[in-house]
Amino acid sequence: MKQNNKHSTSQSPITLLGALLITTILAACSSAPIPIEYYLLDTGYNTQAHSVIHSHDAHNTTELPRVLLKNLTIANYLEQNELSILEANHKIYYANQHLWGEPIKVGLARALQHDLAKSKSALLVLPNEPDALEASTILTVKIDHFSATDSGEVILTGTFWIDNGQHTVRIPFNETEILESTGFKFAVTQQRQLIQNLSEIIAQAMKPSPSPL
Amino acid sequence: MHPAPPNSDKNTASPANTANEEATNKETTIPNATQRPFTEHTAEVSHRRSLSLIWFIPFLALIIGLWMVFQQWYNQGPLITLEFEHATGLEAQKTKIKTRELDVGHVTSITLKEGAQGIIVQARLDKHVASLLTEDSQFWVVSPRVTRSGISGLNTLLSGSYIEFAPGTSGQSRRAFIGLEEPPVTASGTPGAHLQLVSQDRFEFAAGDPIVYKGLNVGQFETVEFDVDERKVHYRVFIRAPYHELIDHNTQFWRASGVSVSLTADGINVQTASLQSVFSNAVTFGTPKGSRNGHKGTVPESFLIYSSEEAAATPIYRASAEFVILVTDTVRGLSVGAPVEYRGINIGEVKTINLKEEGRGDLLQHDYEIPVLISLIPGKIGWPDSKKSVNQLKEQIQIWIEQGLKARLQTGNLLTGQLFVELQHYPEESTGSLAHHGEFPIIPTTPDDFSQIAQSTGNLLEKLNKLPLENIVESANSALVNAADAITTLNSLSKDIESLIEQAHSEELISQLNQALGAIRHLAAGYSQGSPGYDEIVNSMESLNQRLLDLKPLLRQLNEKPNSLVFTGRKGEDRQPQASPLKP
Numbered sequence: 117m118k119q120n121n122k123h124s125t126s127q128s129p130i131t132l133l134g135a136l137l138i139t140t141i142l143a144a145c146s147s148a149p150i151p152i153e154y155y156l157l158d159t160g161y162n163t164q165a166h167s168v169i170h171s172h173d174a175h176n177t178t179e180l181p182r183v184l185l186k187n188l189t190i191a192n193y194l195e196q197n198e199l200s201i202l203e204a205n206h207k208i209y210y211a212n213q214h215l216w217g218e219p220i221k222v223g224l225a226r227a228l229q230h231d232l233a234k235s236k237s238a239l240l241v242l243p244n245e246p247d248a249l250e251a252s253t254i255l256t257v258k259i260d261h262f263s264a265t266d267s268g269e270v271i272l273t274g275t276f277w278i279d280n281g282q283h284t285v286r287i288p289f290n291e292t293e294i295l296e297s298t299g300f301k302f303a304v305t306q307q308r309q310l311i312q313n314l315s316e317i318i319a320q321a322m323k324p325s326p327s328p329l
Numbered sequence: 330m331h332p333a334p335p336n337s338d339k340n341t342a343s344p345a346n347t348a349n350e351e352a353t354n355k356e357t358t359i360p361n362a363t364q365r366p367f368t369e370h371t372a373e374v375s376h377r378r379s380l381s382l383i384w385f386i387p388f389l390a391l392i393i394g395l396w397m398v399f400q401q402w403y404n405q406g407p408l409i410t411l412e413f414e415h416a417t418g419l420e421a422q423k424t425k426i427k428t429r430e431l432d433v434g435h436v437t438s439i440t441l442k443e444g445a446q447g448i449i450v451q452a453r454l455d456k457h458v459a460s461l462l463t464e465d466s467q468f469w470v471v472s473p474r475v476t477r478s479g480i481s482g483l484n485t486l487l488s489g490s491y492i493e494f495a496p497g498t499s500g501q502s503r504r505a506f507i508g509l510e511e512p513p514v515t516a517s518g519t520p521g522a523h524l525q526l527v528s529q530d531r532f533e534f535a536a537g538d539p540i541v542y543k544g545l546n547v548g549q550f551e552t553v554e555f556d557v558d559e560r561k562v563h564y565r566v567f568i569r570a571p572y573h574e575l576i577d578h579n580t581q582f583w584r585a586s587g588v589s590v591s592l593t594a595d596g597i598n599v600q601t602a603s604l605q606s607v608f609s610n611a612v613t614f615g616t617p618k619g620s621r622n623g624h625k626g627t628v629p630e631s632f633l634i635y636s637s638e639e640a641a642a643t644p645i646y647r648a649s650a651e652f653v654i655l656v657t658d659t660v661r662g663l664s665v666g667a668p669v670e671y672r673g674i675n676i677g678e679v680k681t682i683n684l685k686e687e688g689r690g691d692l693l694q695h696d697y698e699i700p701v702l703i704s705l706i707p708g709k710i711g712w713p714d715s716k717k718s719v720n721q722l723k724e725q726i727q728i729w730i731e732q733g734l735k736a737r738l739q740t741g742n743l744l745t746g747q748l749f750v751e752l753q754h755y756p757e758e759s760t761g762s763l764a765h766h767g768e769f770p771i772i773p774t775t776p777d778d779f780s781q782i783a784q785s786t787g788n789l790l791e792k793l794n795k796l797p798l799e800n801i802v803e804s805a806n807s808a809l810v811n812a813a814d815a816i817t818t819l820n821s822l823s824k825d826i827e828s829l830i831e832q833a834h835s836e837e838l839i840s841q842l843n844q845a846l847g848a849i850r851h852l853a854a855g856y857s858q859g860s861p862g863y864d865e866i867v868n869s870m871e872s873l874n875q876r877l878l879d880l881k882p883l884l885r886q887l888n889e890k891p892n893s894l895v896f897t898g899r900k901g902e903d904r905q906p907q908a909s910p911l912k913p
Contacts, residue, residue: 197878201906211903212882219875244867268909294909303906 152213155199155304157223157311158230180239183232183278183322184251188225190259195220199300202265209266214300224259227311228318237319253322254279262310264303268295272310278321287321289314406434407459411450411468411492412442413508418472418490419450426452426468428494433458436492450508452492462504463497469509476537481512511536514551515567521548522573525631526564526582526612533562533584533634538610540566541585547572550612563631566612576614581641582632585613646708648715649677650722653684653766654736654750654774655698662748663738669703669750677705679750686767700766703736703750727763727770732756735775 193200197219198210216223229240240255241248259274272291277284291313293306416439418424426434434454442449454462472490473482485491492508498518514536515521528534540548548568555562568576612634635641656663660682669677681702683692691697705726707718726734733756741749755775764771855862886893 195878196881197875198882201904209904210882210885212886213903215882219871219878244864264906266907268907268911270906294911295906296908298908299905300903302908 152215153300154215154217155300156217157220157304157308158227160230178239180233180236181253181322182247182251183238183240183253183255184248185225185228185240185242185257186254187256188221188259189257190221190224191261194259194262199303200263202261202263202271204266208263211300220262224257224262224311227308228257228315231312231315232319235315235319237315238322252281255318262307264295264300264307269293270295270303270306270310272307272314276314276318276321278318285321287317289317291317404456406454406456407462407504408437409452409454409462410505411452411508412447412506413450413470414447414510416448416450418470418485419448419492420489424489424491426454426492426494427471428458428461428496433494450492454494458494458496460502461494461496462502463499464501464503465497465499466503466506467495467497467509467513468492468506469495469512471512474512514549519567520570521568522570522576523551524566524568524576524628526566526634527631528562528564528634529560530562530634530636534564534610534612538612540568541611541613542572542575542615543613545572564634576628577616578628579616580614580628580632581616581635582612582614583635583638583641585611644708646706646714648708648719649704649706650719650726651680651702651704651769652726652772653700653702653769654772655700655766656738656774657698658738658776660699660701660738660748662740662746663701663750664747667741667747667749669705669736669752671752674709676709676752677703680704684766684769701750702769703772723770726772729754730763730770730772733758734772736772737775 193208196210197215198212199214199216200211201209203209225240225242229242232238232240238253241251254277256277256279257274258276259272261271261273264270270293273289275286275288277286279285291310293309293313295303295306413419419436419439421436421439424436425432426436434452436450436452438451440449440451469492470490471482471493472485474480482490493512495513495516496518534550534553536550536552538550539546540550548566550564550566552565553562554565614632615638663679663682665679665682667679668675669679679701682699684700684702686700692699705722707722708714710722712718712722733754734752735755735758736750736752738748739751741747752772753775758773758775854860856866857863
């Protein structure tokens with residue numbers, strides 16, 4: 117019996133330390149969660165008009181010329197979920213709580229599809245889509261910068277190529293939008309607008325040149 | 330008054346002076362002149378011609394010169410005359426004369442001998458070698474020389490040729506010598522003995538060839554001479570001391586060089602000497618087996634060189650009884666010198682094959698018997714080597730012939746085919762009479778074993794020849810043709826079977842390959858682009874990629890603050906892109 121008493125008295129510091137550790141962990145878990153916001157570049161929803169794209173728009177695109185988006189490449193620093201801010205001195209800032217909800221390349225392709233279809237310029241098809249073989253024109257897009265800057269702008273720069281089977285046209289683009297409000301949600305909106313601007317440039321480039329006669 | 334010079338030469342004085350001197354002497358020889366009263370005399374003074382001292386110097390020089398000439402003449406060595414066949418390498422006033430590599434003189438002049446039969450060399454030797462110029466002195470020119478014994482005189486390539494002088498020992502002084510064309514094989518004065526060897530064979534040996542004894546080089550050949558009358562080669566050899574004491578009356582010399590291969594009725598006999606002897610033509614000597622050592626004081630003048638030790642050991646018999654055997658078969662394999670044996674004992678040898686005898690026909694006759702002259706030697710039987718023994722042997726052989734003694738050719742060696750003559754008794758075939766071939770009695774012959782075998786073989790072949798071989802051959806040919814057809818058919822059948830097997834194998838293989846390719850195609854279709862499998866893989870990869878992208882912020886956060894998982898602390902809000910100050 118005496119031995120049991122001695123044993124219980126020796127365990128008391130260890131028990132005390134264990135309780136302290138558990139308390140610390142619980143205290144850590146009780147800290148406030150960090151809110152994370154996810155963004156989609158193209159939602160199929162006109163964010164500015166707060167309206168859904170009508171279904172008849174999709175029906176009208178069946179007769180549009182197929183343009184195969186053969187390759188869409190983006191800069192390596194854009195190949196991630198975090199939204200970024202280009203700073204001076206060649207620095208870049210990645211946000212921790214503002215993330216893309218899908219790979220940016222998927223969002224870019226879908227946004228271009230919607231914008232070109234909406235402008236009735238072309239029906240952009242992806243390589244893995246069934247009607248990819250029907251495309252007579254091949255579009256290749258390379259995006260160098262697609263981000264907000266610390267100077268209150270959102271930029272989109274890069275190059276695209278249009279191959280109509282006879283010749284290939286190389287067109288660089290450099291679009292900028294003013295950030296009217298502070299915040300990533302406004303920056304994403306402007307980025308979507310830049311994609312629309314790009315789609316208009318592509319649509320303009322795909323138009324046949326007027327006959328000299 | 331002038332006194333006369335004390336060393337004046339009276340012989341050189343003039344008569345007038347002589348008279349004055351006499352007068353003067355008369356005055357001076359007057360004893361006690363001072364004691365006698367002075368009587369006045371009138372002296373006639375005359376001037377004498379005296380010899381000046383300066384003339385003494387050339388006089389002394391003349392004497393010294395004469396003395397030097399005398400010394401030069403007295404100290405100079407003898408002038409010798411050498412006669413050589415040619416003057417190769419010799420130069421007057423340059424070529425030296427050496428003995429034991431010491432300069433003892435030099436060549437003073439070289440002139441052509443009268444009749445251009447040679448050259449005459451005048452040489453001056455040192456005085457101290459004059460006593461060595463004897464009758465047996467030798468001179469020869471030393472120059473580079475390559476002989477079978479080796480290479481010598483290489484040092485003269487740079488220094489030039491010189492004349493070697495071998496001092497003599499005879500004591501008879503001499504000043505004219507005939508030079509040797511080649512260096513003497515044996516140095517003069519070397520202890521030993523010179524011998525004369527004789528060979529009836531071709532020139533086998535040359536000067537310098539060694540004479541060996543039990544493997545030791547004990548001497549060498551010095552000269553080689555051919556006696557035209559005797560048709561023999563005489564060799565002068567020298568055997569060094571103390572080996573010359575081995576020579577006695579019974580000593581025999583024989584060749585010990587090279588490899589001796591002899592084909593005899595006993596077979597092939599190969600004899601080799603030592604390696605040195607094989608490559609150098611050598612002669613050895615000794616007392617043959619069975620002979621005793623002779624007396625050393627009775628060394629013969631010359632020794633015969635035998636071809637081998639066996640030949641040297643063979644005693645020479647002078648007495649022999651000649652007989653003739655008549656051979657009906659071939660004598661191929663029988664050679665002169667082949668042994669004649671009686672019950673296996675060599676008692677003679679074959680002397681002549683196909684002995685010619687007038688009136689006996691020739692080889693082209695059908696029943697020509699080849700006469701072979703053999704000699705039976707009483708000495709080999711153990712009888713005395715005398716004519717009496719020969720007569721006794723002839724009588725005995727005659728008796729044996731009447732009792733059935735016959736000769737036949739036997740093969741001594743199956744390998745070489747050498748034959749010998751065998752004498753054997755055949756009492757059942759006794760002839761009872763003795764025939765002669767010319768002057769030689771005939772020993773009857775009987776066919777040898779081989780001839781009997783050949784005769785039996787001939788009979789057998791004759792019987793075989795009578796067999797109906799043509800029919801047998803035709804039947805065999807027919808059978809062979811049938812067999813060939815059967816083999817051809819079988820071969821064709823086997824090819825068909827083989828083709829069938831190969832076809833079956835190939836069809837089965839192609840079927841299996843088709844199945845495998847179909848499986849591969851089906852598998853590839855499941856994962857080709859557009860297939861559900863492909864889409865699933867792509868989706869999986871995209872999902873995996875997305876998860877990795879999701880993990881990026883966490884990894885970056887852990888990189889910035891490793892304990893942020895537990896101690897999150899108060900984390901600041903993200904920076905937000907600021908509105909443009911230029912906004913409209």
